[in-house]
Ligand SMILES: NC(=O)c1ccc[n+]([C@@H]2O[C@H](COP(=O)([O-])OP(=O)(O)OC[C@H]3O[C@@H](n4cnc5c(N)ncnc54)[C@H](O)[C@@H]3O)[C@@H](O)[C@H]2O)c1
């Protein structure tokens with residue numbers, strides 16, 4: 554770690570490290586220590602729990618224990634995943650080989666997991682979020698704050714709905730977001746990376762989330778642009794599918810760079826059409842260009858899309874996902890479909906040839922090679 558980067562660790566984090574027992578005993582008497590629940594325990598959910606658990610132990614203003622809600626499943630050994638996590642301190646299915654921290658407690662009961670917590674971290678594949686929120690209505694503390702690490706969106710009759718809005722609307726609480734160039738397996742082994750917190754109004758709330766996630770190898774910056782940060786994280790998954798097609802067709806680095814540039818252009822245009830408040834500067838944060846690069850180089854969406862193109866589109870994404878990811882979930886294909894629905898409904902298809910072509914290839918309407926043929930349809934400017 555470069556000293557310059559280490560020096561950026563927030564002062565409270567540095568001051569409190571080493572004084573944990575004193576601070577805990579002071580705060581034990583108080584009831585205002587924040588209690589954190591992580592809702593989700595997949596690949597990124599488990600790494601998020603690990604990051605958070607290292608900080609709740611160091612920082613006296615948080616309860617040590619971090620609850621992690623687990624969508625329960627039975628392993629081939631016959632044991633419940635939750636029991637194995639609590640016995641071994643490892644998520645053997647979604648993050649094998651990594652200790653989460655002894656203060657992470659897995660809980661298969663969603664209501665029990667959020668009981669008493671005032672900081673809720675949502676991190677599941679986006680397709681499950683609506684059902685999870687429905688189950689949480691009336692079950693959470695009125696003063697709870699939420700943060701979404703979920704990259705994705707829902708499309709409703711009224712139009713697109715970002716996951717942070719879904720959480721806010723259904724649960725009546727404020728919701729920030731955290732997105733970035735964050736391939737979970739790399740952060741799990743503490744390789745340096747950055748992330749962006751997007752917050753709505755309250756800078757103090759944002760600082761609290763930064764504190765909870767920040768480590769010397771995970772540098773978090775806050776920006777006041779929830780929609781911009783969340784749309785970056787969501788839309789880059791569509792571009793990652795396009796990048797995977799290019800890799801599967803062995804078209805080389807220049808083509809992939811072109812796809813990334815065109816993808817970024819569509820990401821920005823789509824975000825600003827939906828939310829004119831989205832800031833240009835957000836695209837230069839970790840959640841923007843950096844996430845786009847990492848995802849197009851090393852993400853799961855890219856990997857499965859590469860296999861799809863290599864097979865000439867003859868094996869479905871569902872089949873390849875099940876075989877290659879073993880329970881982990883792709884977000885790019887369903888996001889492309891959701892984006893396509895918005896584009897069709899609003900008459901914007903012609904404006905977004907990359908996004909629409911990704912959907913048409915993923916659903917078998919076009920062959921993978923169409924990913925570079927669409928460029929004739931490019932609009933002259935946005
Ligand atoms: N993995 C990464 O590198 C990474 C990095 C940054 C952001 N993200 C984002 O974080 C979110 C979560 O990703 P992940 O990697 O933690 O998940 P994942 O891809 O590992 O998905 C598996 C998880 O889904 C759960 N699940 C399966 N069926 C379910 C159901 N019916 N209801 C509820 N849960 C169910 C499984 O129990 C498991 O916890 C996604 O939006 C993803 O885009 C992932």
Ligand SMILES: O=P(O)(O)OC[C@H](O)CO
Pocket residue numbers: 704733734735736737793844847848851852853854855883884
């Ligand atoms: O593996 P992917 O494609 O889901 O991408 C993971 C992260 O979103 C990268 O930041």
